[in-house]
Amino acid sequence: MEINIKNVSMTYPNGKQALKNLSLWLRSPSLVGLLGPNGAGKSTLMKLLSAALLPTSGVIEINGQPLPQAEKSLKARLGYLPQDFGLFDELTVEQFLEYMATLKGISSRGSTSSPSSAASHNTFASRHSTMSHHTTTVKDAIRAVNLEKNAKSRIRTLSGGQRQRTGIAQALLGSPDFLILDEPTVGLDPEERIRFRNLFSRAAQDRLVLLSTHIIEDVQSVCNQLIVMNHGKILFSGTPEELIQSASGHVGVFWEKEAQNNHTAPRPLCITEQPLHVTNQPLHVTNQTLHITARINTANGVRCRAVADTLPPFAQPEEPSLEDAYLYLISREVTQ
Amino acid sequence: MNKIFRYECQRLLWNKFFFGFLGVLLLYGWQVLEGVTLSGISHTAPFSPWSFGDYLSRMMPLLWTGALFFLTFFTSSAARRAAVLTDAAPFSPRGYALTRCAAALTGTCLITFACLAETAVFYRWYFGWQDWGTLILPVLTVLVPALVFSLGSGWLLGRIRPWLLYAWMLFPFLCRTLPLPQTACIWNGSFFARYPLTLDVLDPPFSLPFSTAAVQTVVLGIGVMLWGIGMCWERK
Structure with a gap:
């Protein structure tokens, strides 16, 4: 199965533009992880791929055939789990x-x-x-x-x-050829999540599985392709290794008190409850923006993990994880 | 298709609402039969088509409501959330709508038959009477046009705005309070009380003035037409 998305834009009747000139090529067998913050356009993309919506402009081709003509054959081969369903x-x-x-x-x-x-x-x-x-x-x-x-x-x-x-x-x-799973592990306990992660991984051995999630762990171990979206655009498309590589040299750890001694700006350090969301209050250190991704209280003080274009001298470089890489990518877009 | 129909019938008919509604319907029906029909309408026998027609016109608003309630199973917010899954299936939307409509029609027929069966029990119980053939015309005149119209219009209204179905349930109750013209007075229940008196015959056989028959036929036709439009609206 081959899906070709060419310059697709989607604007809802209320004027909200959910996708902006998006192009993508998907081919089975593959397990594609779709990552992005809320409102990035992931669910809209999935609705377009399940023929629940029609794009405002652009073309979606299923095995070389435009979607409106291929709708029935697509649906016959589609397994779809939306984010919100009854x-x-x-x-x-x-x-x-x-x-x-x-x-x-x-x-x-x-x-x-x-x-x-x-x-x-x-x-x-x-x-x-x-x-x-x-x-x-x-x-x-x-x-x-x-x-x-x-x-x-x-x-x-x-x-x-x-x-x-x-x-x-x-x-x-019916073992569909194309599985679209929008936040499939929401509400599942950790054991079940691992179980389903493996199930999707096995399913992707001979078909196309598109998996949207907020949980990095879910895609880290099983996806062979990652797509990161934000504001209706694709920020990254490639393998998890490539994404991690892109953050290499941009992840560091430091003691909070050292950071305080090294910058003049007020301390807006705050850690969001959801680790996938970069804090909205970046720490400005000598003209650089440092995005705190984790903050751990230890006996010696608060240990921070952060991503930045250029790490400040007090930050000790660390090997990036997929989560770091994702946060680095999103934070770069936020600061641009 | 059969399996979908069977499960839709199960959804519509195997629940607390259906049995509760059936209980209310039968209770109200028995009260009407004992309180009004038993003494006969317009100097006719209790088991005359006129008395029976009066009973049916009193039951019609409840049956109308029941028919529309069946349609709410397809338009409720829960049903619309489930539609996200069913819409992703390759089943023909029109075939699916037809199947669901058939299930709603089955439910409507079932409550109507329950209503008629109650009358049969009543007539047999009180009068040992069972000449059912004479009662077919009132059923065809009162119930069939009204219920077909309710399903046809309800299907369309439910698609436009789900809450319209609930507002539309009040329509026959409203009709009963309005001074309708002679031709439409089946809808406010006065036809069976007044018309036999104008015939100047004791216990007259059932008949309809042409204008009333025409109105009921038009209502039936509009019901079928609205239902057809509703089906055409479904995506091919």
Whole structure:
């Protein structure tokens, strides 16, 4: 599967421009991580790729065919988990998935999964084919998201995490060629998050998976391509290694008291609750902007981790992590 | 398609609302039958088409409300959030809308049959009467146009603004308070009380003036047309 996004812009009727002249090329097999702060345009991009919205300008091609013409074939091969979705509370998990499987045409189309994997824990990872029946497909999806115990439970009785897993299950139905997952691990406990991370990784072995998340850990270990967006534009597209490399020499640690002795500006040091958000109050040190990304209280004082275009002398360079690199990229855009 | 229909019926009919509504409907219906119909309308027998028609016109606002309530299952905020998932499926939007409409129609038919079954029990219980064939015309005259119109218009209104469905539920109740012209007085319930008296016959057979029949036919036609427009609105 190949998706080519050419100069796509999207402006909502209220005048908000969500995407600005965005171009991108995606090809299976691949697990693409989509990162960016709130309002970066990630969800809009996913809505465009699922044919839920039409771009204001530009073209999206699916296997060389413009999306309006390829809409039906795209939807037949698409598994979509939006960020905000509803379920039919009156149905059980199994009934809801059967409902969705029917809507997706899985009963008549049949789906492909390996006979050996049917017995295994996660059948979605492999797609060596034999015919799989509607019911089997539903059961496979239930098993993949670990909801066997709740299969007969009404959806209204499920917890937030179980509802999220039901949403993931409907996206996985029929082993679609293209999976769009918008914040799939929201509401899941750490164990489940790791489990799903691995599931998506296996699924991406022979298909295209687009994974949007705020959780760097989710993409760090599994994505082979990263796209960082902000303000409707792509800031970076490449491998995680390339992103980390771009931050090399721009990450440092220092003692807060040393920083205080080395600059004249007032101390606006503050650490946001969400580590993905760069603090809005950068520390100005001799004409440079230092963005604090972490602040740890120790017995010897406060130890800070920061990113900057040029590190001040009191900062000791550190090996960047993916999170540092991401924050460095975003902070550069903020200061520009 | 059958599976979708079955699950939509389950969503609409296997819930507290449906059973609660059914209870209210049957309770109110029995009160009307015992309080009004039992003594007969316009000097006709309680089991005459006129008395039965009066009963139906009194039940119609509740049935109208029930039909529109079924449609709210497709327009509620929860349903619209679920539509994000269903819209991403390759199923034909028009086929999907048709299936859901069929489920709403099934629900409406079910509450209507419950209402009619209650009358059957009542007539059998009090009078041992079971000449049901004579009661078909009042059903066709009063209920069919009104309920088809409610579903057709409700489907469109729900698509425009979901809250309009709730406002539209008040329409037949409002009609009952309005002094409507003779041709439309089936809608305020006065037709079955007044018209038999104008026929100057004791216990007259059921008949409709042409103008009233024409109005009901037009209402039925508009209902079908609105339903057709609603289906055409669905994306191909």
